[in-house]
Amino acid sequence: MPLCSFYASISLPVAKPHTLPSSAKLPSTAAAAIATTTIPSVAAATTLPTTTTASSEVLSLHLPELPSDMRDKILSLELMGVDYGRALSLNPAIRDASPESIHAVVTFLQSRGLHFKDLGRVFGMCPSVLTASVRADLRPVFAFLTDDLGVAEDAYRRVVVKCPRLLACSVRDQLRPALIYLRRLGFRDNRALAFQDPILLVSSVERTMAPKLEYLRAELGMSKDEAVAMALRCPALFTFNVERNFRPKFEYLVAEMGGGVEDVKAFPQYFTFSLEKRIAPRHRAALEAGVVGLPLPDMLKATDEEFREMLRVTDEEFDELMKRTAV
Template sequence: MFFTTPHPSTLHSTMPATPFHSSLCFSSSQKPSSSSSPSNSHQPNPFLSAKPTTLFHKHPLLHSTLSSQIKEKILCLEVMGVDAGKALSLNPSLHSATLQSIHSVISFLQSKGIHQKDFAKIFGMCPKVLTSDVKTDLIPVFTFLSEDLKVPDQNFRRAINKCPRLLASSAKDQLKPTLFYLQRLGLKDLEALAYHDPVLLVSSVEKTLIPKLKYLGSLGFSKSAIVGMVLRCPALLTFSIENNFKPKFEYFSGEMHRKLEELEGFPQYFSFSLEKRIKPRYVETEQSGKDVSLSLMLKSTDDEFRELLREGA
C-alpha cells in the first residue's frame, strides 16, 4: 500500500501577484514610473552604490566582451551574495532573462516576507528561482504553503529558508502529490513537515521515498514497523541508503549484535555519526562491561554517558 506511487486529484489554484517595488537589482536603464517624484526617480541603487566602483572593473566575469545587461545581472547577483558564475552555469536561462523579470521575482518574494539577506542562500542553492514565472511557478507554491500546509503568511520565510528548493518545485506535480503520499503513510503533522522536514516534500516519491521504505523492509522490518519508525523519525526518509543505512546497519548487526526490535524502537540511531558517535560510544560501553540501551548510549551527553558507565544502566 505504502510502497506504490499515489495518484491524487489535485487542484491548481492561483491568485494575482501583488506589485512590490524594491531598489534591489533595478536596471540603470529602467525608466521611473510616472507616479515617481523627480526627487526619488534619480536616487542611486543603495545596494550597488554600497560596493566599491572597482568591482565593476576588477570582477573576473565582467570582461569587455559582455553586454552591459549581462554585466549588470552579474553585479546584481554578486551584490546579493550569490556566486554569479555558478548561478549562470546552473541556470543558463539567466543569460537571456531580462533584468525586469529578475526584479519581478525578487519583488514578489519580498512581498511574501522573504528578506534581502535570505537571497544569497535561496538563489545560491536554487538559481532556477531567478527565472521563475511569478504567476505560474511561485504563486502556486505560496498557495500550497498556505492552503495545504497551513503555514501562516508571517511564517513563509521560515519554511522557505528551511528548504529553498520549495520555490523551485511544482506545486501541482511535486509538492501536492508528495504531501498526499506522506499523509497516506501517516505523517499528518503539517507543522513538522513545514518547518522541520520540508525536504521530504521536494523528494521524489518514486526515486527517493519508496526505495528507502523498501530497503528498510529488506532488513526484516514489517510494514507496520517501518511506518512506526518513520513516524517517530521522519528524517529517516532523508538519509542515504548507501552512505547511511547500509554502513550503520552493518555495524549494528555485525559488530553490536543487537536485535531489530531495539532499532525499531529507536530509529534515531541512523541520525548519529557512525565514526564520531556510534563506534566510540559502543567501544566504551563494551570496555566498561555495562549494559546500556541504544537510546541512552547515543542520546546522552558526554557527562551523562560517563555517569551511565560508572553507575551502570
C-alpha cells in the first residue's frame, strides 16, 4: 500500500501545478532533502506552498521530475513532521527504502497504540526506525516490554513516546544486557524502569553506566555499596557526563561551599541541578544575604518564593540579589 494513502486519510488534497501561488516555497527541510538526490534540476522546479481555507489546510506539491516513490516518501515524512533531509543524513538507507516498507513500519507502530502525531517525534529522534524490520527489529522490542518489564499493551505508547530510542535498540545486544546489569545493582521496580527511567535501558553498560559508578568509587572514595545506593536513589546519575557534570559540580561543592562526599551521599540529587543556573547563583545569594548553613536539599529544591523566604528579603531585594549572583 503506497504511502500516498496517508494524504487521503488526513484530508490534505494535492493542488494542481497551475493553482500554485508565485510566492510559494518548499519547506527548507524538504528542499534540502530533494537536493541530495541525483535527479537533475529538481530544486528549481520544486514548490510546496500551503494555503488555508475555512475548513482545511491545503498542501500543494509540484515535483514533476521526481520518481513517484520518492515523492511519496518526501511528502509523507514531511506530513508526519519528519525533517527528511536530516533523517536521510542520519540514515542513508532511507533513500533506497520503498514507500511500502516505510508504510509497514508506520502501520505496525500504530497497531501497537502509537498515534499519527507521535510519529514525527519517534522518527525524528530515531530515523533508523524508518528502515527497521518489523519482524526482526520491532516485534522483539514490544515483546521485551511485555515479557521482561510487564508493560501492558495499552501502555506501549507511553513508554515509546517517553524513550523512542527503545525502538532502535537490539533486545539481545542492548536492552536485555542493560536490564540484567540494573537488576544486579538492585533495581527491582520494572514499572519505574519502563515509565520513568527507560533511558537507562538504552544506555551502554560499559561506556555509560559503569564509568559513573567508577567515578564515585575512584575519585570520591566511596565504597561500591555507597555508590550503588546513590544510583538507586537517583537513577538519573547514570545519564550525566563525568567531565561536564560530576566533576565541576563536586569541585564547586568542595571549594566554594565547604561540602564534601557526605553531602552528595545524603543528597545525590545535587548532581541533577544546573551549576550555572541553580547551584552557584543560590549559594552566592545566600552568602550575600548572610544566610549560612542551608542544607543542600532546602537550598536547591525550594521554589523561588520559598528560597526568598529563607533569605528573609523582600521581593525587590530578592530580584536584585539574583541578578547580581547570576553566572
